[in-house]
Amino acid sequence: MALALDILSWIFLLSGATFAIIAGIGVLRFPDVYTRSHAAGLGDTLATLLVILGLLLQSPDWMVAVKLIMVLAFVWFTSPISGHALVKAAYAHGVKIDCEEEDAVSH
Amino acid sequence: MPHRVLHFTATALLLMATWLIWSGHYVFLINTYGVLSVIAVVALGVRLGVVDEEGQPFRLLPRMLLYLPWITWEIVKANWDVAKAIVSPGMPIHQRLVRVKASQKTDLGQVLYANSITITPGTVSLDVRDNTILVHALTQGSYEGLLTGEMDKKVAWLEGEG
Numbered sequence: 410m411a412l413a414l415d416i417l418s419w420i421f422l423l424s425g426a427t428f429a430i431i432a433g434i435g436v437l438r439f440p441d442v443y444t445r446s447h448a449a450g451l452g453d454t455l456a457t458l459l460v461i462l463g464l465l466l467q468s469p470d471w472m473v474a475v476k477l478i479m480v481l482a483f484v485w486f487t488s489p490i491s492g493h494a495l496v497k498a499a500y501a502h503g504v505k506i507d508c509e510e511e512d513a514v515s516h
Numbered sequence: 517m518p519h520r521v522l523h524f525t526a527t528a529l530l531l532m533a534t535w536l537i538w539s540g541h542y543v544f545l546i547n548t549y550g551v552l553s554v555i556a557v558v559a560l561g562v563r564l565g566v567v568d569e570e571g572q573p574f575r576l577l578p579r580m581l582l583y584l585p586w587i588t589w590e591i592v593k594a595n596w597d598v599a600k601a602i603v604s605p606g607m608p609i610h611q612r613l614v615r616v617k618a619s620q621k622t623d624l625g626q627v628l629y630a631n632s633i634t635i636t637p638g639t640v641s642l643d644v645r646d647n648t649i650l651v652h653a654l655t656q657g658s659y660e661g662l663l664t665g666e667m668d669k670k671v672a673w674l675e676g677e678g
Binding site for chain 2: 476508509
């Protein structure tokens with residue numbers, strides 16, 4: 410049983426690490442600040458979720474588990490705000506976006 | 517004003533619970549530090565004017581419990597989509613900049629929608645104004661997913677009666 414949990418935990422940790430690496434590759438490969446912010450989002454969202462899930466399976470007591478869940482909550486609540494602030498600052502500063510603005514409000 | 521007292525008390529209790537969960541050392545000295553810290557933080561919060569209904573949306577809690585699994589699954593799907601675009605040799609991205617409707621009635625609801633858009637990789641909110649949100653979409657899939665308006669409806673439902 411403990412072995413099964415360890416294996417599951419490692420699967421989560423390694424897949425989380427994989428997504429973090431993909432996020433890094435995306436930040437390097439994508440052409441500008443806007444596209445790169447999407448790539449960076451991978452590290453903040455799924456990579457963090459998977460690593461936390463992996464760590465939850467390793468937590469010795471409920472207190473550590475609650476703290477891990479709170480860490481996930483804080484990252485998920487703050488990362489969209491920092492991401493938004495970043496692209497909004499770029500947009501306000503006139504960093505060019507490689508497309509035209511569309512209006513879909515009538516949909 | 518009884519509302520202010522209520523928000524004040526709720527904030528203090530919430531902060532104290534947070535301290536107790538984080539601390540793990542339940543002795544007089546440490547708990548005293550906790551009480552003093554809570555008083556200091558609530559005082560700062562009052563000075564900032566953030567101890568109000570928006571700061572503690574308990575009203576949303578029941579629906580939030582249903583919304584969280586949904587948004588988590590959306591995040592997983594969006595991650596897969598963007599990860600595929602990153603590792604594909606041809607890097608199939610198709611940038612779009614589109615203004616979509618935010619049909620939520622309260623500021624809090626629109627912030628929740630804008631943040632939900634941003635936290636799903638592939639879409640990021642650039643600007644919120646006049647009940648619309650300007651969104652940058654990375655791939656064709658994320659663009660089409662946004663235009664279905666499903667997330668907009670979900671957040672409007674989450675917000676409930678304004």
